[in-house]
Amino acid sequence: MLGKAEVAAFIAAKKRGTSATLLQYIADRYFGRWHIMREVAGNPRTPQGVLNRLADYPMPSVRVALANNRKASSELRQQLSLDDEWLVRWALTQNPSTEHPILLTLSGDKEKRVRESARYKLTKPWIS
DSSP states (O other), X not given: OOOHHHHHHHHHHHOTTOOXXXXXXXXXXXXXXXXXHHHHHHOTTSOHHHHHHHTTOSXXXXXXXXXXXXXXXXXXXXXXXXXXXXXXXXXXXXXXXXXXXXXXXXXXXXXXXXXXHHHHHHHOTTOO
16 A cells, blocks of 8 residues: 555656656655656656666566656667567667667567567658
């Protein structure tokens, strides 16, 4: 059962208007709560340092949200392109900010769904 503070943190992390300072605080305070970290990872206002910390988060759904974050750095997307979970790599192919070289690499991925999605994105770059 979630406490009131955790519910408030979850809601705040989910909102796109939440300040970077509050997102930093939420990440520091609730780092062990994957459902809150998933929202922090997907929020475009989350500071890059927090996003970098979440790249190694043990719960794949947090890394999937991170891979979908348009504000994640190029270096972070490159790191996520090597993730063991195919769904994280697939999420990168859905992110309009993922660079051409990363998509080229993913077009040769061992997982068919990742390969096909990356190849499709390479042939139709205007689709996000």
